[in-house]
Amino acid sequence: MGALTGSGSTGPSGVSADPSSRRAALVRSLEAEGELSDPRLRDALLRLRREVLLPHAYVRVSGPAADPIDWRLLDGGHPDDREEWLDLVYDGDSVLLQRDGEPLDALGRGPVTGGHMTSMSTGLLATVKALETLRIEPGQRFLDLGPGPGISLALAAAVVGPGRAFGVERDRHMAAFAQRNLDRLGLGVRVVTGDALDGHPASGPYDRVHSGFGVPSVPAAWVDQLAPGGRLVTTLATRTPSWPGQLLVTRTPRGRAEAVLQGGRRGTRPLLGYRWLTSVHHRPRIEADPGRPRATRLAPPDRDAYGFWLAAAYLAEGLVWDFQEGVMRIVAPDDDSWAVPGPGEGTVRVRGRRDVWADLEAVHERWERAGRPDAYRVDLSDGGGPQHVTSGGGAHALEWTLPALATAVPVSSAHARSLPAQHGGGAGPVEQAESIVPPMRRAGGGA
Template sequence: MPLDLRETTSRRRADMADRLTADGVLTDKLLRDALLRLPREALLPHAYVRVSGPGADPIDWRLLDGSHPDDQEEWLDLIHSDESILLQRDGEPLDALPHGPVTGGHMTSMSTYTPATVEALQAVGLGPGHWYLELGPGPGVSLALAAAVTGPGLATGVERDGHMTAFAQRNLDRLGVGATVVEGDALEGHEPRAPYDRIHSGIGVPCVPAPWVEQLAPGGRLLTTLATRTPSWPGQLLVTRTPAGTVEAVLRGRPRGYRPVLGYRWLSALGHRARIKADPGRARPTRLAPPPDDAYGFWLAAAYLAPGLVRDFQAESMTIVAPDDDSWAVAGPGDGTVRVCGPRDVWAELEELHARWEEAGRPESYTVDLTAGTGAQTVTSGAGPKALTWTLPALAGIPRPRP
């Protein structure tokens, strides 16, 4: 790499670390040092940029090649930004990708935006000497950061896609961080190197796979996103195995989470946007003002107890859609009314759930019982008859990698 580019990327890493620190996201000194040292351009040598607008099919993309002079500035801006980096369409081989415009396909691998990566690694409390397992590492950015903190030979990733496994391992080897990526089913963890002090899942799952818990060492921590059919209200689950060996799990709502494991079809409000704009629905009084976006405990409960809903965050007024029921609700601008349309009264369900949430004490976190092993995993806001409770969906029906 030419000297001027090395200097440029070093400055960009410093700017990135300073930005994350100023925003209150980056607080761990070891992780900051890792961000400053690791040349992420080695792990993200290309990136797709979407050209088509929402709803286009097929989708038009443009591939930025970091080695191409015409792409270099935009590529460097992107890989040091707080955006997700799109890397692979439809499980394609990752060698000699065509530079420039391409059409069709859907993204099957990406690098998570940096603030989420930083928050996750800080949440698990990663430190030197920890045995670390990354589930679904993609190109290996978070795995490389973890290896830089734990020390060489202690960080392992399990990736289902063979092309991405080879791509990530080759680039990690060039960095010399001592991290290993193996091809396999991330839902099975990686028993050969278990137990692990820290496990981080870069994929959202409907419930916690039993092997993940079994492979967690005493004193260990496991962090994952619990995925539902809605992308609007993700939940972050932190599992801790105490030094005595018991398992504790706490679920919290978050503003963002990881994409679900392959096989989950996310709901979308996009197909109803034009219809809602043309006819928001009939107005009726409501006792529920639009709950704030940061009422994460309520919205997380809604993902499970009012299932099948998705929010259109681009709408001017709070708009909640039930796509499968062809129904929606548009909250008024604080005038005590809501507009509803369709056979399902979406807003009435949220009114009822909000009342239950308040009766339960407005919980912001929930306890998850994982002690049943392969049995049902139950979530509760606490004890008593007014507690909010639900059961997590099973893993059954999720496609698994071919042997």
């Protein structure tokens, strides 16, 4: 990689090549969208030189079905790449960084074919939401699980202070890459190589814990390493990338762990070995035959009815919400079945051996009877046992049990180096209505 250079010049597109101007514009956009309110985090974002942590970027050239995949590597130190690279670094989306667990100290710019992404930064909106939820303050001890290149770790370290922020990264090449770049920022951060599912007990307990990858249930080690008064944020990975959930765990001053699960539009990608369902291969078939129409009383639920969609991920298992050209399609890939609302009000088209829309009708009716909950309690009191979810008390409460890590991630795939593309179209966090992007490694995620 070439050396990074600062410049106040303007590139051919008329956009300032000065990273400080881009940082300010990025912060303004976050504030305008109502995503940023913490003044300490705002100051950290204005000061964080993202270009130091993201000195290169892969651009996917091939379409979503291509195999092998064609990429192009941008070198931020090369004058011919600099403007496009800075656009990627400061547009707030994810940045693709590593193929198949490769070493990161001698990458060559230009076209390359084959491989799948095993590390990328998380989109900034998801990172900011998680850090604001954590309520980071000076002097706290912060643990980042699967920090990838270290964006969230650097932001937290700028707030908590030197020597108080730690990261655990499974991939030794990424751990060394992140540590080297973080050292250039002088934040006093330590990144260790290890399985993030085990946390980092040596430097605990921690006041704030952030996971840069999604898990189907909460590892007991994470809760054990949370200090009294501490807060932990992670994405709960469901079988579908369409319906992520954000879990906030707090430990009371008396030591009890309390957890609240909420749905949302964004989340981080799941640990390596966790298989998302995908509807990509069904798209041409649905276009050709949306299905037979039937009557329904259920109008397509709003996409921001997060409490309903999150419940559907568990209570109507095996479904994927696929948006193409503004049309909702609900697909059950394993059952070779789908549903497409319309044409017109009060009708839905269904096809396959499973009436997918009937499953959603049943969950929606239960969700209505439960009082349309948008948040759920998760019982973590069993210390490694089953984690039960409930919408509250009463005969109509929604309830389910989270899948255990051991069953959700097969041993044969838990330590795989890469997986085929599962979900894509923009990179970074899980986000509703995105198309297919490469998955994340097991105990990383990129933040």
